Amino acid sequence: MRIAVLHGPNLNLLGTREPEVYGRETLAGIDERIRALAAELGIEVETYQSNVEGALIDRIHELAGRVDGFLINAGAYTHTSIALLDALVGVGRPFVEVHLSNIHGREAFRRRSLLAPRAAGIVMGFGADSYLLGLRGLTLRLRADARGTEEA
Numbered sequence: 001m002r003i004a005v006l007h008g009p010n011l012n013l014l015g016t017r018e019p020e021v022y023g024r025e026t027l028a029g030i031d032e033r034i035r036a037l038a039a040e041l042g043i044e045v046e047t048y049q050s051n052v053e054g055a056l057i058d059r060i061h062e063l064a065g066r067v068d069g070f071l072i073n074a075g076a077y078t079h080t081s082i083a084l085l086d087a088l089v090g091v092g093r094p095f096v097e098v099h100l101s102n103i104h105g106r107e108a109f110r111r112r113s114l115l116a117p118r119a120a121g122i123v124m125g126f127g128a129d130s131y132l133l134g135l136r137g138l139t140l141r142l143r144a145d146a147r148g149t150e151e152a
């Protein structure tokens with residue numbers, strides 16, 4: 001099983017970006033923890049970060065043929081990008097949405113996620129641990145789906 005982890009805009013700044021909101025862990029540190037958990041779960045992961053909407057979309061298209069699902073923190077594109085939603089839905093792979101912060105406890109413009117209605121699940125508010133919880137959830141979901149297909 002293979003999962004792609006996508007990080008959207010400004011997440012490359014983690015560690016120094018608003019640490020009171022996002023914590024002090026760097027993106028490289030988070031990716032390391034994701035890889036360690038993937039090894040524990042017996043799955044493969046690949047991670048990618050971009051500040052560019054189109055680059056994220058291109059990567060989703062490229063990865064779709066070789067991954068079973070996506071774990072995505074779309075950053076601010078969560079609240080704005082119909083194109084990103086269309087890409088995720090269009091490639092037909094389940095995705096889990098994650099956020100370091102609880103977007104419902106912040107400014108009103110962050111409370112709406114365009115991705116949420118089509119997400120297999122959402123994890124938010126646990127800092128970097130949101131990614132790890134999301135990865136566990138997506139893995140369970142994909143394994144359940146695979147069992148369902150075998151039985152059918």
Ligand code: DQA
Nearest residue numbers: 010073075076099100101110
């Ligand atoms: C974020 C929340 C978004 O509103 C924000 O634009 C981000 C990070 C989070 O992980 O809490 O860039 O997705």
